[in-house]
Every structure is written in structure tokens, then in C-alpha cells.
Amino acid sequence: MTKPVLYGGIEGGGTKFVCAVGTGPEDIQAEIRFPTTTGDEVLARCIEYFQAQQAKEPLAQAVETVGEQEDAHNNQIPMRGP
Numbered sequence: 292m293t294k295p296v297l298y299g300g301i302e303g304g305g306t307k308f309v310c311a312v313g314t315g316p317e318d319i320q321a322e323i324r325f326p327t328t329t330g331d332e333v334l335a336r337c338i339e340y341f342q343a344q345q346a347k348e349p350l351a352q353a354v355e356t357v358g359e360q361e362d363a364h365n366n367q368i369p370m371r372g373p
Contacts, residue, residue, distance in 0.1 A: 299341050299350040308333055310340045312350060 295314040302309040307326055313319040323340050327333060344350060 297344075297348055297350050299344060301337055303327070303333070308337065310337055312344045 295318075297312055297314060297320070299310070299312050302311075305327060307324055309322065309324050311319050311322040313321075321344060323336075325333075325336055341350065
């Protein structure tokens with residue numbers, strides 16, 4: 292039997308970030324939540340989490356953004372749906 296693919300995902304928002312690993316939305320096998328702080332801190336925590344998960348088993352990863360985001364110059368970037 293083929294082992295299911297594990298995916299890594301990030302949900303980022305204004306107050307918290309969630310990093311998770313699983314085979315799909317109904318099978319989350321590992322998850323971490325932490326407050327949104329600076330970009331450098333948040334990215335460092337995400338990278339650290341996924342490196343630890345990747346050491347256990349290879350992952351496919353995805354990032355989702357919803358709503359407006361800011362670029363490096365604090366300009367609002369509207370995000371479009373599919």
C-alpha cells in the first residue's frame with residue numbers, strides 16, 4: 292500500500308499563524324499556532340517548524356493568503372481568489 296503524501300500548510304493572519312502537517316483537512320497530524328509578530332520572527336518560526344517536520348518525513352508545502360497583504364513599502368496588495 293502506498294503511503295499518503297503529507298502536506299505542510301501555513302495560515303497566516305493579523306493575530307496568529309498556524310502551521311500544520313497532514314494528508315488533508317480532515318487528517319491534521321501536527322500543528323503549531325503562534326502570534327503574528329514581525330515578518331522575520333514569523334518566517335523563522337515557520338521555517339523551524341517545517342524543518343523539524345521535514346526531518347521526520349518529506350512534505351509537500353503550500354501557502355495561502357486571504358485579504359489584503361502589505362509589500363515591503365507598506366503598500367496594500369489586494370489578494371484575488373481563484
